[in-house]
Amino acid sequence: MKRIVFLGFAVALLAGCTGRKAAVVTKEKSVLTKTARAETATVRLTEEFTSEIEPYKENDITPAASGVHIDKIYVEVGDPVREGQLIVTLDPTQYTQQLVQLKTVEDDYNRLLPVYEAGGISAQQIEQAKAQLDVQREVVANLKKNIEVRSPISGVVTARNYESGDLFAQQPILHIMQIDPLKVIANISEQYFASVKVGMPVKLTVDIFPDEEFTGTVSLIYPALDPSTRTFKVEVKVPNAKRTLRPGMYARTTFDMGSKEGVMVPDVAVQKQVGSAERYLYVIVGDSVAERRSIKVGRQVGDRVDILSGVEPGEPVAVTALSKLFDGAAVEIKKD
Numbered sequence: 001m002k003r004i005v006f007l008g009f010a011v012a013l014l015a016g017c018t019g020r021k022a023a024v025v026t027k028e029k030s031v032l033t034k035t036a037r038a039e040t041a042t043v044r045l046t047e048e049f050t051s052e053i054e055p056y057k058e059n060d061i062t063p064a065a066s067g068v069h070i071d072k073i074y075v076e077v078g079d080p081v082r083e084g085q086l087i088v089t090l091d092p093t094q095y096t097q098q099l100v101q102l103k104t105v106e107d108d109y110n111r112l113l114p115v116y117e118a119g120g121i122s123a124q125q126i127e128q129a130k131a132q133l134d135v136q137r138e139v140v141a142n143l144k145k146n147i148e149v150r151s152p153i154s155g156v157v158t159a160r161n162y163e164s165g166d167l168f169a170q171q172p173i174l175h176i177m178q179i180d181p182l183k184v185i186a187n188i189s190e191q192y193f194a195s196v197k198v199g200m201p202v203k204l205t206v207d208i209f210p211d212e213e214f215t216g217t218v219s220l221i222y223p224a225l226d227p228s229t230r231t232f233k234v235e236v237k238v239p240n241a242k243r244t245l246r247p248g249m250y251a252r253t254t255f256d257m258g259s260k261e262g263v264m265v266p267d268v269a270v271q272k273q274v275g276s277a278e279r280y281l282y283v284i285v286g287d288s289v290a291e292r293r294s295i296k297v298g299r300q301v302g303d304r305v306d307i308l309s310g311v312e313p314g315e316p317v318a319v320t321a322l323s324k325l326f327d328g329a330a331v332e333i334k335k336d
Contacts, residue, residue, distance in 0.1 A: 030332040031324045035284050035316040041264045043299055043306050045195070045257035049186040053206075053249045056181045056237065057153050060172035061088060063146040068094055070173065072164045081151045081176060088149035088173055095143040098136070105129075105136045153178050177247055180240040184216065186253050187231040195257040196221060202236045203254040206245065214238060214245065216253070262298060262306035269317045270297060270305055282318040282325045283311060284333065290318060292327035 069091035075081060109129045116126040159175035162168065184204065188196060196218060204214040216238035225232045236253055238245065245251075269281045279297050282290040295310030311317065316333075318325060325331070 030288075030330045031290070031321050032332050032334050033284075033290075033318045033321040033325065034334045034336075036266050036269065036319050038263050038265050038307065038311045038313055038315050038317060040261055040313045041301075041304075042259050043262035043264075043301060044259050045192075045299070046254055047188065047192065047257060048252055048254045049188065050250065050252050051184055051186055053182050053184055053238070053245055053247055053251050055155070055177035055179055055247045056183045057155070057178040058158075059152050059155075059176050061149055061151070061174040061176065062172045063090060063149065063168055066168060066170070068143075068146070068168045070162050070164055070166050070168055073160065073162065073173065075157050075160075075174065077157050077160050079157045081155060081157060083151060083154045085151045086148055087151050087157075090147050090149070090168075092147050095140070095147055098140050098143055102133075102136045102140050105133050109133045149173070151176055155179060179243065179245075179247060181216075182238045182240050182245055182247065183219070184236045184238060184251055184253055186234045186236060186255070187226070187229065188234055188255070190225055190230045190232060192255070192257050193225070193232055196234055196255065200255070203256075204236070204238055205252050205254075206249050208249065209244065212244070262308075263311055263313050264301070264304040265307055265311060265317050266319050267300060267303055267305045269319045269322075270295070271322060281311070282322065282329075284316045284318060284331055287316075287333055288331060290325045290327065290329040290331050292325075 071089040071091045073088050075087050081087060109132075112121060112126055112129050115121050116123070153176060155176045155178035157174055158177050160173070161171040162173050198218050198221060200218040202216045202218060204216055205212070206214075216236040218234055219237035220235035222233035222235075234255075265281065270279055271281060272279055278294055280292055280294050283293050285291045293310045296308040298306035298308045300306070318331070320334070
């Protein structure tokens with residue numbers, strides 16, 4: 001009987017000891033952290049985009065017909081040209097030959113026309129003669145137009161692929177670029193579609209002239225967005241009277257989209273989820289519990305970040321001991 005009582009006492013004692021041990025293990029230790037409150041602030045919406053400077057217009061100088069000999073080229077690479085300036089003349093021999101051929105085709109048609117009217121040939125025959133005449137007239141018109149080739153734009157000759165006397169084949173004779181003004185194409189996020197207007201001033205810088213700033217204006221807004229990138233194209237017209245800028249230069253354009261009221265938090269509070277694009281932070285609820293919030297971030301201004309969604313003004317966010325925090329973690333606010 002004594003053994004049974006002693007055994008029961010031992011089991012009770014063991015159970016009591018086990019219960020106390022479990023209580024110690026499950027007791028949650030608070031994480032000591034500092035906090036900063038989310039604050040409202042005016043955020044200036046300036047966006048910078050990079051792209052290449054392009055000629056405002058460019059043209060390949062190409063005759064309408066191939067197999068034409070080039071009589072003379074009047075310009076060299078680097079020469080400025082004005083709109084309407086004579087830049088190339090072609091050998092008129094082929095034009096003269098085709099003009100003689102046109103005369104022959106016209107005579108044949110004029111000879112057949114009264115025969116047709118008298119019923120001597122079919123309608124199909126006279127239609128074939130008329131079609132041949134129309135084709136020959138078009139050939140002659142094209143050759144005549146191309147005997148004297150004039151520049152369609154004002155610009156600079158950037159390529160010359162032939163010499164005087166060469167037979168024109170496939171490559172353009174000349175390439176001309178308009179470099180005053182120039183243009184830059186920027187791909188802008190869809191959130192700014194309503195903010196960008198034709199005529200809006202745009203600042204432009206290039207690496208080769210780091211101390212200079214150029215000014216352009218929005219000249220064209222493409223009406224459709226790219227569904228894969230959610231961006232739209234904007235063309236910026238850049239005056240270039242001094243010829244300082246050149247096509248192909250790498251440029252940065254800065255658009256001023258105005259301002260908005262934002263919710264700012266220290267940038268150290270924002271974390272990135274490994275393996276994804278998610279950004280998150282910890283809001284301290286009731287000064288005692290960490291709540292993990294997924295957020296959307298906007299512009300960074302100094303050491304603060306504009307939070308587009310996920311945090312309200314005045315809420316405290318953790319800024320230290322972030323690696324120890326998790327959703328629902330007990331926290332203790334460290335006082336300064």
